[in-house]
Amino acid sequence: MSDLTPKQIWIVGAGPAGIAAAEAALESGATVGVIDENPAPGGQIYRALLGVMKPEIQSRVDALHAKGVLFLNQTTVIDAPAVGELTVKGPNGPERLRYESLILATGARELFLPFPGWTLPNVMGVGGLQALVKSGLDVSGKRIVVSGTGPLLLAVGAYLKQKGAKVVRIAEQAPAQRIREFTQRLVGYPYKLGQGIPLMLSIGATVRTSAWVERANGSHVLESVKINSHQEPIRCDYLACAYGFEPNVELATLLGCELHRGFVEVDETLRTSVPYVWCAGEPTGIGGIDLSEIEGKIAGYCATGNEKAAQRLMPTRARWMRFAAMLEVTYALRDELKTLPNPETILCRCEDVSIEQATEWNGSRAAKLHSRCGMGPCQGRICGAAGRFLYGWEHGTVRAPLVPVPLSDLTERDPELTNHTN
Amino acid sequence: MEVGTYDAIVVGGGIVGCACAYYLSEVFESVLLIEPGPIGGGSTAAGMGHVVVMDDSPAQFALTHDSQKLWKGLFSQMSDACEVRETGTLWVAADEEEFSHVEGKRRFYEQHGVHAEVLDSQQVAEAEPNLRPGLPGGLRIPGDCVIYPVTAAGWLLEQAKRRGTVVRQGKPAVKVTGGSVMLSDGSRYTSAVVVNAAGGHASELTPGLQIEPRKGHLVITDRYPWFVHHQLVELGYLKSAHEMSSESVAFNVQPRATGQVLIGSSRQFVGWDGAIDHRIVAKMIARAAVYMPKIAELSAIRIWTGFRATTPNKLPIIGSMPEDPRMMIAAGHEGLGITTSLATGKLIADLASGITPRIDPSPFAPGAAYHHD
Amino acid sequence: MTELIHILINGHAVTVKPGTSIAAAVLNAGTTAFRKSVSHVPRGPVCGMGVCFECRVKIDGIEHQRSCMVLCSEGMVIETDV
Numbered sequence A: 001m002s003d004l005t006p007k008q009i010w011i012v013g014a015g016p017a018g019i020a021a022a023e024a025a026l027e028s029g030a031t032v033g034v035i036d037e038n039p040a041p042g043g044q045i046y047r048a049l050l051g052v053m054k055p056e057i058q059s060r061v062d063a064l065h066a067k068g069v070l071f072l073n074q075t076t077v078i079d080a081p082a083v084g085e086l087t088v089k090g091p092n093g094p095e096r097l098r099y100e101s102l103i104l105a106t107g108a109r110e111l112f113l114p115f116p117g118w119t120l121p122n123v124m125g126v127g128g129l130q131a132l133v134k135s136g137l138d139v140s141g142k143r144i145v146v147s148g149t150g151p152l153l154l155a156v157g158a159y160l161k162q163k164g165a166k167v168v169r170i171a172e173q174a175p176a177q178r179i180r181e182f183t184q185r186l187v188g189y190p191y192k193l194g195q196g197i198p199l200m201l202s203i204g205a206t207v208r209t210s211a212w213v214e215r216a217n218g219s220h221v222l223e224s225v226k227i228n229s230h231q232e233p234i235r236c237d238y239l240a241c242a243y244g245f246e247p248n249v250e251l252a253t254l255l256g257c258e259l260h261r262g263f264v265e266v267d268e269t270l271r272t273s274v275p276y277v278w279c280a281g282e283p284t285g286i287g288g289i290d291l292s293e294i295e296g297k298i299a300g301y302c303a304t305g306n307e308k309a310a311q312r313l314m315p316t317r318a319r320w321m322r323f324a325a326m327l328e329v330t331y332a333l334r335d336e337l338k339t340l341p342n343p344e345t346i347l348c349r350c351e352d353v354s355i356e357q358a359t360e361w362n363g364s365r366a367a368k369l370h371s372r373c374g375m376g377p378c379q380g381r382i383c384g385a386a387g388r389f390l391y392g393w394e395h396g397t398v399r400a401p402l403v404p405v406p407l408s409d410l411t412e413r414d415p416e417l418t419n420h421t422n
Numbered sequence B: 001m002e003v004g005t006y007d008a009i010v011v012g013g014g015i016v017g018c019a020c021a022y023y024l025s026e027v028f029e030s031v032l033l034i035e036p037g038p039i040g041g042g043s044t045a046a047g048m049g050h051v052v053v054m055d056d057s058p059a060q061f062a063l064t065h066d067s068q069k070l071w072k073g074l075f076s077q078m079s080d081a082c083e084v085r086e087t088g089t090l091w092v093a094a095d096e097e098e099f100s101h102v103e104g105k106r107r108f109y110e111q112h113g114v115h116a117e118v119l120d121s122q123q124v125a126e127a128e129p130n131l132r133p134g135l136p137g138g139l140r141i142p143g144d145c146v147i148y149p150v151t152a153a154g155w156l157l158e159q160a161k162r163r164g165t166v167v168r169q170g171k172p173a174v175k176v177t178g179g180s181v182m183l184s185d186g187s188r189y190t191s192a193v194v195v196n197a198a199g200g201h202a203s204e205l206t207p208g209l210q211i212e213p214r215k216g217h218l219v220i221t222d223r224y225p226w227f228v229h230h231q232l233v234e235l236g237y238l239k240s241a242h243e244m245s246s247e248s249v250a251f252n253v254q255p256r257a258t259g260q261v262l263i264g265s266s267r268q269f270v271g272w273d274g275a276i277d278h279r280i281v282a283k284m285i286a287r288a289a290v291y292m293p294k295i296a297e298l299s300a301i302r303i304w305t306g307f308r309a310t311t312p313n314k315l316p317i318i319g320s321m322p323e324d325p326r327m328m329i330a331a332g333h334e335g336l337g338i339t340t341s342l343a344t345g346k347l348i349a350d351l352a353s354g355i356t357p358r359i360d361p362s363p364f365a366p367g368a369a370y371h372h373d
Numbered sequence C: 001m002t003e004l005i006h007i008l009i010n011g012h013a014v015t016v017k018p019g020t021s022i023a024a025a026v027l028n029a030g031t032t033a034f035r036k037s038v039s040h041v042p043r044g045p046v047c048g049m050g051v052c053f054e055c056r057v058k059i060d061g062i063e064h065q066r067s068c069m070v071l072c073s074e075g076m077v078i079e080t081d082v
Helices: A016-027 A055-066 A126-134 A152-162 A176-188 A190-206 A250-255 A288-302 A307-311 A314-330 A335-339 A364-371 A381-391 B015-027 B058-077 B102-111 B121-127 B149-162 B199-205 B237-242 B278-291 B293-297 B337-353 B366-372 C022-028
Strands: A008-012 A031-035 A070-072 A076-082 A085-090 A093-098 A101-104 A108-110 A143-148 A166-172 A213-217 A224-227 A238-242 A245-247 A277-279 A346-348 B002-011 B031-035 B089-093 B117-120 B137-141 B166-169 B173-176 B180-183 B188-196 B212-223 B231-234 B247-255 B260-268 B299-310 B317-321 B324-331 C005-009 C012-016 C056-059 C062-066 C077-079
Touching (some): A008 A016, A016 A288, A101 A250, A152 A190, A176 A190, A176 A314, A213 A238, A250 A277, A288 A307, A346 A381, A364 A381, B015 B149, B015 B188, B015 B324, B031 B149, B031 B188, B102 B137, B173 B199, B188 B337, B317 B337, C012 C022, C022 C077
Parallel strands (some): A008 A031, A008 A101, B002 B188, B031 B166
Antiparallel strands (some): A076 A085, B231 B247, B247 B260, C056 C077
């Protein structure tokens, strides 16, 4: 590649890390494209409300557009067929893209753990319910229980209340003592404290700590939940329940990036073990929005040869990594959560495989082959993560297509390499 | 370090090894099966699970026919997880030339005791509405079946365990002789009979066996229970399977008990490289779409590859090594291991215990494969 | 952006704002059973971000589409519980 032609950088994911990476890569004069599954940029945290982004995010995206960054929305990476190439599927079908540097900013999904009744309709994720509200779900007047762990419970509780819902209970599994210690240490992060205080004022009264949902009741749809700290079931229309986050490492795994404890292994420049591939944000370690933004910038600089600019950000990254470590300790999952499911509770929701059926086998691969656990269209993303927490299962192998696609998308004979120029 | 003595040891927990354990445990007191990974986790997990009578050669016909009879004797006892479905096979003619051979094929099957029906153009369209209109016809073998090989292997081994078979999982066998098996951790088991049922890896344990891995791809869809009813195979399939060409694809579509559609098939000699070859997948799906245009609209949820254990004469190697009768081979089943596993296991048990086999074992004897070239 | 979108959910005409996902539209219409699981029990959306595949519905005749990942557009025909 010549130094005179701008480098072609593709960024996968248009959340906080992806947007920051695009901004940094542009500063180095690279040609930048951003691939994202959703209808609009923003990812989960900056997700637009009915297609309208927050003004501060809209202006950043507008600025990127103005400088020639190409956003491929509603576009999913389905394969990495050769070194330096991705196959993506967008509204116009599959196409192949060539990259000189690739930045993975694929974010995280929520960790869902099985308990009796977790498969009832209207039992959802915490970010999951918020995402649905942002895409038009009307929750005004609805009774909602929010449960699981982490600061997201408060943020979503307050958000739902603002949208007219009656948030009847927030059940946080972490103990009060650890949260108090965390709050005290937040003094070192005044801006985080500033975010937390209004949330507590809005919704704090409904929070119970050392509390978790033991069971969801209902015949065809959720009717109530039983929380460990309450005698009586709590009647509700929705349960939003998630136990923190699970990094999206499928594309990294397909590319051959080394993982460590389930996260993509990176050096301080956020370079992965695979040449020309960088990774930023949640897939390198769950750290939230601020760490994702910083890592996005570092990866954007380093992927374009501007290590000097990245160097200045390293102390800030270290600071937010310490914050992430605090979060990890505070909201560590308690062992009682492993005892919630019954033998007949479903583990694999795609194939309706029960805990009993799946755990008859030794390890996730034997369970998959013999019980069908993880054989469905989510490709083990939900039950595999639960199995890692419950039984220490290994990460499974990852194969293309990364998400189900129509067979016709696999028949393209040598689709042209698409040359995106703007 | 010697840790145990058995009447018979089976090396390999694929469907062939499990079938060997199933029948050996009927004639011997103590049987040991050794498998490094999950039961049925190799080629067994990668295959389609078609229990089919094939007429590529008289020996192949005898083995597949006998094996199908054995399967049908077990179906009523097998668990639901084995996903047994009597779908029948519909051999589809692409043109009048292919259709002109169908009647001869039917006669052959009928003369050898397998019911077969010729379907004309309209009957084929009625039997499988998602086939391309205007196909000249085909041959239906109503007795062919579909199973889920992994759980079927597990079920066979479960029955053997009830008769006392011991399973040692986790460590691979590294040295195999007529009288003993050594595992990678140094533990050594002795036995009067050792069966090498290590599939494509059999030649690593018994040097001189001519077995080569032949790679295949499969694609499975989400659930569309209405889409296809028979196992559909193009009449040109045998040609694709028989030729030792470096690469071929054929139309081969199977309805799973789950409602999923399983799409094959491809054959390549590329060593043990298990990577998905997108060009071959594209060719395979394009081939399927020639016969079933609507298949292109179905959602593909997974692609995988596997390796058939291929021999030069297209027949599995079953029986004792010429130089050491205690060293038996049950390997090299190419694309028919699911079908022929039971007849293989029965043949091994009969030969090992001195019972006269139900079919002529000579075409499968290890020597036969040596002499072929 | 203010033009309303007209869609059909299980044969009933529904009007939604632009930017509404099919999942949100179906829930707003009072339907909670998006699909039947393989053991024939009702399921609805969980992750809201295209990962879990629980919210699959039939959109314009095509089965197994993730309703949380598709925005409503004029004239769409949606069938649940297929």
